[in-house]
Amino acid sequence: MTAESRDRIIALLARQQPKAILGTPEAEWVDFKTAGPNGPYDLGTDKGKFELAKDVAAFANTRGGLIVCGFRAKRRPTDLHEAAQKEIPFAKRLVNTDTYKEVITEYVRPLIDVSFLWFEDASDPDLGYFVIEVQALPESKRWALVVKTLSEDGRLVKGGVAVPRRHSDKTPYLTADEVYQAVNAGLRGEPEMAVDLAVATGSVSDVEVTDSVVDRLLEDRRRELLASLPRRKAEESPRRQREGLALSGSEKQFLHEVQRLRDLHDLVPTMMSRDSRTPQQYRAEVDAYLEKCGRQLPSMLRRTWAQQGAPLVLRLANRSDVMLYQVEVIATVSPEYTAVLWFPPPGAASDPAKLPWPEPPAPYGSKSLVASLYAQPKLSWGPAIAAAAVGQRSAPKRPLIRQSEDRLVIKFPPVDLRAHARAALDPVLVYGDGSSAEDSVAVHWTATCTNLKGRQQEILHIPVHPLSVTLSPDADVPEPESE
Structure with missing residues (x-):
C-alpha cells in the first residue's frame, strides 16, 4: 500500500467523483462493501459486530487501509481480484459512528487509531459513502486481537481470541503455531525496537512559479545571447575627390593597384574572423535553446528557491533500553513532491540569481577560422586521474532517492543508536509545484534494525512552507518571497 493510493480514494470521494474509483481492485490496503438495510455492518447482530472488529484488526495488523x-x-x-464495479450510495442514518466506536473499543485489543469519513453523493445529498480509515499498529505493539470468536451459529463466544490480518484481498487468521510463537517470544522477554521520527529543522517547500516569471526570464536570456551578433555598420560617405591637377593614365593605374591591395588587406581579417553560421542560423539555435529552457525552467526555479530555505532534517530517537544497530529509515511521500540531496552551497553558488541554465549555443563569432586555430586540445587523461583520486577514498553514504509516477521514496543510510539516544538523519530538499493547499504532507515511514526482528511503521506529518517566485520591477533576476 502507498500513501497516495489511500489519498486518491479519499480525494475522489471528496470531489464527488465516485465513478473514477470503479475498476480499483481490492487489495491489502482497501476493501469495498455494500450497505444492507441496516448499513454496511449490522451491529444489531453478533455476526455484524465480529465482522467489523475482524476487518479493523486485520488492517491494523498489516499496513493500515x-x-x-x-x-x-x-x-x-x-481478473485476479475483486474490483469496485458499481457505486451504490446509501443513507447516512444507517451509520452511527458512536456505535461503531463502541464495538471496536469493546472487541479489539489494543486500541486502534480509526477515523470515520462521510462523503455526500453528487446526485442526492441525502445519500453518500462511508469510509473507515484504519492506521497500522507499530511493529512493537502487534498483534491486534479480536477478544471473542464467532461460533457456527453466528454467536460471539467468550474465552477465545482471533488474530486476523490482511493478505492481498483476503483476511486470513494467524495459525495456532504462529500465535504460540508470538506468545513464547513475548514470555522470553525479547527486546523490541521502539523508535520515534520527528522534524528537527526545516519543512517541505511548495514553490509556485507563474508563467509571467518564466516568460520574462526567457526574454532576458534571449537578449543576453543575441548580444553577440554584430551590429550593422553605418554606411561610409563617398570619398570626395581631391582638388588638383588631373593624373596621367599610368598614375591612375598605380593608384588603382594600391587601393586593391589595401582592400585585400582589410578583407583577410574579416574572412578569418567570420562565423561559420549566418546570423539567421544563430537565431534559430537560440530559439531552439530557449524552447528547451522553457520546459526546464519551472523545475529549475522550484529547486533553486527550495535551496534558499533550511533543508528538511529528520531526527530519529531510540525509545528502547537497548542499543540499536544499523537502524534504517525508509520514507514514502506522495509523487507530487520531489526530493534532491542537499549540499551546503559554497559562497557565490548560494546566490539565488544564479540559475542552473542548460549549456547555451556557442556565442556568435566563436565558430570562426581564427577561433579554430587557437582552440586548445582537451587532455584525455585528466578525467581518469580525477576518477582514480576519488576512488582512493570511500565516499560517504547519502540518502537514496527514487522518484516514480506513484511515489517518492527516500532511503536514509543506516545509523547506530544507543539506548534513549537521538540522531539527525542526512538533510534533504523536498519541494512541490505550488499546487498543494495543505498545511502539512503525510510521510509514511518504516524503520528496521539488524539486531532486533520486525519493523516499525508510522505516519509523520511535515509542515508545508509556501513560496512564490516573483520578479522585482527593476531587476533581471527573480527574488524569492514567502507568501
Whole structure:
C-alpha cells in the first residue's frame, strides 16, 4: 500500500467523483462493501459486530487501509481480484459512528487509531459513502486481537481470541503455531525496537512559479545571447575627390593597384574572423535553446528557491533500553513532491540569481577560422586521474532517492543508536509545484534494525512552507518571497 493510493480514494470521494474509483481492485490496503438495510455492518447482530472488529484488526495488523462502504465489488473471469464495479450510495442514518466506536473499543485489543469519513453523493445529498480509515499498529505493539470468536451459529463466544490480518484481498487468521510463537517470544522477554521520527529543522517547500516569471526570464536570456551578433555598420560617405591637377593614365593605374591591395588587406581579417553560421542560423539555435529552457525552467526555479530555505532534517530517537544497530529509515511521500540531496552551497553558488541554465549555443563569432586555430586540445587523461583520486577514498553514504509516477521514496543510510539516544538523519530538499493547499504532507515511514526482528511503521506529518517566485520591477533576476 502507498500513501497516495489511500489519498486518491479519499480525494475522489471528496470531489464527488465516485465513478473514477470503479475498476480499483481490492487489495491489502482497501476493501469495498455494500450497505444492507441496516448499513454496511449490522451491529444489531453478533455476526455484524465480529465482522467489523475482524476487518479493523486485520488492517491494523498489516499496513493500515480503507474500508470503503457504498461500492459493489465483483471479480470478472479475466481478473485476479475483486474490483469496485458499481457505486451504490446509501443513507447516512444507517451509520452511527458512536456505535461503531463502541464495538471496536469493546472487541479489539489494543486500541486502534480509526477515523470515520462521510462523503455526500453528487446526485442526492441525502445519500453518500462511508469510509473507515484504519492506521497500522507499530511493529512493537502487534498483534491486534479480536477478544471473542464467532461460533457456527453466528454467536460471539467468550474465552477465545482471533488474530486476523490482511493478505492481498483476503483476511486470513494467524495459525495456532504462529500465535504460540508470538506468545513464547513475548514470555522470553525479547527486546523490541521502539523508535520515534520527528522534524528537527526545516519543512517541505511548495514553490509556485507563474508563467509571467518564466516568460520574462526567457526574454532576458534571449537578449543576453543575441548580444553577440554584430551590429550593422553605418554606411561610409563617398570619398570626395581631391582638388588638383588631373593624373596621367599610368598614375591612375598605380593608384588603382594600391587601393586593391589595401582592400585585400582589410578583407583577410574579416574572412578569418567570420562565423561559420549566418546570423539567421544563430537565431534559430537560440530559439531552439530557449524552447528547451522553457520546459526546464519551472523545475529549475522550484529547486533553486527550495535551496534558499533550511533543508528538511529528520531526527530519529531510540525509545528502547537497548542499543540499536544499523537502524534504517525508509520514507514514502506522495509523487507530487520531489526530493534532491542537499549540499551546503559554497559562497557565490548560494546566490539565488544564479540559475542552473542548460549549456547555451556557442556565442556568435566563436565558430570562426581564427577561433579554430587557437582552440586548445582537451587532455584525455585528466578525467581518469580525477576518477582514480576519488576512488582512493570511500565516499560517504547519502540518502537514496527514487522518484516514480506513484511515489517518492527516500532511503536514509543506516545509523547506530544507543539506548534513549537521538540522531539527525542526512538533510534533504523536498519541494512541490505550488499546487498543494495543505498545511502539512503525510510521510509514511518504516524503520528496521539488524539486531532486533520486525519493523516499525508510522505516519509523520511535515509542515508545508509556501513560496512564490516573483520578479522585482527593476531587476533581471527573480527574488524569492514567502507568501
